[in-house]
Amino acid sequence: MKKTKQKFKGNNKKNNSKKASGKRGSSKKEIVEAKCIDIDAEGKGIVNYNGQEIRISNLIKDETAKIEIIKKGRHITGNLLKVLKPSPKRVKARCPHYDKCGGCQLQHMSYKDQFQHKQLMVEKLMKPFAKVNSIITMDNPYDYRNKAHATYSYKNGKIVSGFYEEKSHKVIPVDRCLIQSTKADDIHKTIRKLMKSFKMNPYDEDTGRGLIRHVLVKVGFATKEIMVILVTPSTMFASKNNFIKALRKEHPEIKTIIMNINNKRTSMVLGDREKVLYGKGTIQDTLCGYTFNISSKSFYQVNPKQTEKLYGKAIEMANFKGNEVVMDAYSGIGTIGIILSKNVKSVIGVELNKDAVRDSIKNAKQNQVNNARFYQGDAGEFMLKMKESGEKLDVVIMDPPRSGSDEKFLSSLVKISPKKVVYISCNPITQARDMKFLAKHGYKAEEIQPVDMFPQTAHVECVVLMSRVDK
Numbered sequence: 093m094k095k096t097k098q099k100f101k102g103n104n105k106k107n108n109s110k111k112a113s114g115k116r117g118s119s120k121k122e123i124v125e126a127k128c129i130d131i132d133a134e135g136k137g138i139v140n141y142n143g144q145e146i147r148i149s150n151l152i153k154d155e156t157a158k159i160e161i162i163k164k165g166r167h168i169t170g171n172l173l174k175v176l177k178p179s180p181k182r183v184k185a186r187c188p189h190y191d192k193c194g195g196c197q198l199q200h201m202s203y204k205d206q207f208q209h210k211q212l213m214v215e216k217l218m219k220p221f222a223k224v225n226s227i228i229t230m231d232n233p234y235d236y237r238n239k240a241h242a243t244y245s246y247k248n249g250k251i252v253s254g255f256y257e258e259k260s261h262k263v264i265p266v267d268r269c270l271i272q273s274t275k276a277d278d279i280h281k282t283i284r285k286l287m288k289s290f291k292m293n294p295y296d297e298d299t300g301r302g303l304i305r306h307v308l309v310k311v312g313f314a315t316k317e318i319m320v321i322l323v324t325p326s327t328m329f330a331s332k333n334n335f336i337k338a339l340r341k342e343h344p345e346i347k348t349i350i351m352n353i354n355n356k357r358t359s360m361v362l363g364d365r366e367k368v369l370y371g372k373g374t375i376q377d378t379l380c381g382y383t384f385n386i387s388s389k390s391f392y393q394v395n396p397k398q399t400e401k402l403y404g405k406a407i408e409m410a411n412f413k414g415n416e417v418v419m420d421a422y423s424g425i426g427t428i429g430i431i432l433s434k435n436v437k438s439v440i441g442v443e444l445n446k447d448a449v450r451d452s453i454k455n456a457k458q459n460q461v462n463n464a465r466f467y468q469g470d471a472g473e474f475m476l477k478m479k480e481s482g483e484k485l486d487v488v489i490m491d492p493p494r495s496g497s498d499e500k501f502l503s504s505l506v507k508i509s510p511k512k513v514v515y516i517s518c519n520p521i522t523q524a525r526d527m528k529f530l531a532k533h534g535y536k537a538e539e540i541q542p543v544d545m546f547p548q549t550a551h552v553e554c555v556v557l558m559s560r561v562d563k
């Protein structure tokens with residue numbers, strides 16, 4: 093096989109296969125020229141290889157490229173070697189780590205082309221339901237993430253922090269992540285420096301030795317409050333007090349520091365056990381004029397600027413008159429329910445995560461919201477019980493995780509039969525699936541609004557209004 097590696101201009105993101113053909117279980121490689129026929133939901137370019145669709149990172153529709161095809165048994169993958177005919181949509185990725193890191197998937201496209209791609213993706217899925225509004229874009233599509241996670245490791249004898257290389261457990265050192273809060277990068281930098289002076293080692297996955305596995309930084313963009321979560325393999329942390337003191341001295345905006353214990357060999361960042369080392373264990377942020385307490389394990393939207401636009405649109409779609417009983421399903425820390433509480437008679441929130449529910453109850457109280465109740469439980473179970481006890485709902489706002497809702501929830505919902513369902517989702521594929529169910533059971537999509545909450549990545553948020561069709 094011709095050695096072309098040194099000439100590769102394009103992304104070499106997934107070039108993990110090292111073995112040449114021949115041995116049993118080894119892979120066979122072939123270099124082909126192919127045209128990209130589309131981009132998939134993960135931002136990968138699709139090419140046809142012998143009638144099979146292969147997905148290639150960093151490739152744009154209509155581009156022709158030299159591709160390395162890797163066959164392992166029946167499993168075929170491909171790596172981009174060189175773009176032969178670049179698309180006019182192609183730009184040079186701003187981030188120097190883009191080729192290796194899996195965090196962003198669309199940095200090789202101009203921002204305009206990124207959101208146009210997302211628009212098309214939503215249209216493809218949702219056009220059968222209704223017309224899709226133009227996507228709500230972001231003015232500055234960088235520095236937006238308020239939650240920054242980094243894995244700590246050694247590289248060439250130096251403490252580094254960054255992200256796992258895609259599909260591997262090798263840490264790529266990243267000093268500056270362009271989509272995250274710059275403040276978080278500063279804190280990671282200080283932690284690396286302090287670890288050296290305190291002789292604290294990053295955790296070694298192979299030996300199980302070392303102290304710092306990951307560090308998670310949450311930033312309240314409006315309040316500037318910061319939470320630092322140190323993920324360690326055990327509760328042993330000898331120089332804890334002095335380390336905390338030194339860290340806070342450099343960053344007085346750190347309001348709380350938490351030690352999270354994760355001794356499992358897992359790709360999950362956070363373990364179950366936690367100990368608050370400093371502060372209250374929560375930070376606050378302000379959204380749409382309300383203040384929210386956020387704890388380490390509860391969900392809070394990662395792009396607050398766009399979240400305000402998203403929530404604003406959801407409330408506009410619901411078009412409340414003031415007398416509605418509203419359900420905020422998958423309510424997290426209660427943001428949506430609390431923000432819309434002034435427009436309605438009452439709010440019932442349901443959320444699985446105990447910490448998030450605790451936050452939401454505290455948040456309602458703190459904002460003097462007296463007409464919202466939050467319950468802990470599975471949204472489907474809760475909805476079923478509501479149906480069985482004959483409860484009435486006028487509007488359901490639902491915001492499930494990426495996997496979408498479930499039949500238990502949806503089938504109870506259509507029986508309770510609220511007038512309107514406002515469905516927010518970060519995964520239009522499962523959202524369209526659930527919309528199909530609702531459409532089959534007496535609901536009609538009235539408005540579909542994509543929102544770019546995650547620029548540079550392939551993800552897109554979407555809020556949909558479905559109304560009960562009254563016969």
Ligand code: SAH
Nearest residue numbers: 391422423424443444445470471491492493
């Ligand atoms: N509406 C909130 C949270 C949305 S994220 C916001 O805008 O911030 C989705 C939430 O669903 C998470 O808080 C997650 O903990 C919760 N969740 C996941 N599975 C659930 C289930 N089966 N029942 C109820 N809540 C669930």
